[in-house]
Amino acid sequence: MGRKPIDSGPTRYTTFILLLMGLFSCTVVYIFTSAVIRPAENSDVDRTLTVEDGGGGGTGGGEECCSGVESFELWGDAVKWGSDFKVNSSKECCKACKDMCTGNHGPCLCDTWVFCGDKNACGDKFGECWLKKQKDTLAPDKKDAGNKIMWTSGIVFGKGEGIIALETEFGAIHVKLLPECSPRSVFNILDLLGFRHCAGCQFFRAETRGQIWDAHGDHIKDASFGPPYALLQGTLGAQGTALDEVSREFYPEIRRGSVAWVGSGPEFFISLANHQEWKKTYTVFGYVLPEDMQIVEKIAQLPTKFDVWTGVNVTVLENPVPLKLRRIKSSNVI
Numbered sequence: 001m002g003r004k005p006i007d008s009g010p011t012r013y014t015t016f017i018l019l020l021m022g023l024f025s026c027t028v029v030y031i032f033t034s035a036v037i038r039p040a041e042n043s044d045v046d047r048t049l050t051v052e053d054g055g056g057g058g059t060g061g062g063e064e065c066c067s068g069v070e071s072f073e074l075w076g077d078a079v080k081w082g083s084d085f086k087v088n089s090s091k092e093c094c095k096a097c098k099d100m101c102t103g104n105h106g107p108c109l110c111d112t113w114v115f116c117g118d119k120n121a122c123g124d125k126f127g128e129c130w131l132k133k134q135k136d137t138l139a140p141d142k143k144d145a146g147n148k149i150m151w152t153s154g155i156v157f158g159k160g161e162g163i164i165a166l167e168t169e170f171g172a173i174h175v176k177l178l179p180e181c182s183p184r185s186v187f188n189i190l191d192l193l194g195f196r197h198c199a200g201c202q203f204f205r206a207e208t209r210g211q212i213w214d215a216h217g218d219h220i221k222d223a224s225f226g227p228p229y230a231l232l233q234g235t236l237g238a239q240g241t242a243l244d245e246v247s248r249e250f251y252p253e254i255r256r257g258s259v260a261w262v263g264s265g266p267e268f269f270i271s272l273a274n275h276q277e278w279k280k281t282y283t284v285f286g287y288v289l290p291e292d293m294q295i296v297e298k299i300a301q302l303p304t305k306f307d308v309w310t311g312v313n314v315t316v317l318e319n320p321v322p323l324k325l326r327r328i329k330s331s332n333v334i
Helices: 012-034 092-098 117-124 183-195 289-302
Strands: 072-074 076-080 111-118 129-132 143-144 152-155 164-169 172-177 203-208 231-235 258-261 267-271 284-288 304-309 312-322 324-327
Touching: 072 111, 092 111, 092 129, 092 152, 111 117, 152 183, 172 289, 183 284, 183 324, 203 289, 231 289, 284 289
Parallel strands: 072 152
Antiparallel strands: 072 143, 076 129, 111 129, 111 152, 164 172, 164 324, 172 284, 203 231, 203 312, 231 267, 258 267, 258 284, 304 312
């Protein structure tokens, strides 16, 4: 980039001027390489996904998740009473539930866990781990939430459970949710399912893999890292529905098929490639089933037009693609 010539000054100022030039140059490079995803209009949430920033994908290369939501209590039919079963941590409670939901011996015997981990608030209930079973795993029975609630709760999806569909005119994109990894995000999605509409939900930006990533999503040696940036971006901000903002949860490496929030939502993206160049800062709450990535690729190849977001060239869909959320009955897919 051309710069306005700087007049020569006294020798004693040379070092200082060079220092300022270096700092300015670094700032310009950082801004340029960081603006891959644009903040939504009229939003105070920073939604800039960068080639230096990152997120997570799939299950993050085998990372074991077992998280819940604090100050939150789920009801359900007890399959193991907490008064008779105490553990040392919420993770142990979660794992106890997952051990009853391996898929090796039929349906899950446990899909909900509730743990009391605040010694002062719990009193003699400290350490109690209640394992429960929901009538409907996509609509768990919530009792209460708030600072006065002493319980931490989470859900577990078994094989073929916890799958939702992003329905478009080009087909349904099935997404496996990850409640053990990003529980707040998943509860947000389940709340949105309950509204039974998603007016305003759409895909609006499409970036192909170009000549940068191969069909498996792997980066081609010596190629740049974009543009294009190999992603499909949209929003789940349904008109008349306010989703709770989600703080960072599960942020492993972005992989092909990862579904992650841009910032704290409701904008999100599906990755078409394995982005090892992105650091781990984006919450992944699900992944697209492999057989449905062809639909994502098809939408990414629709006609686009160029735009500039924070100094970076991007491609947006000439005609945004509406989408709606649909619950999927249990299957034997995954």
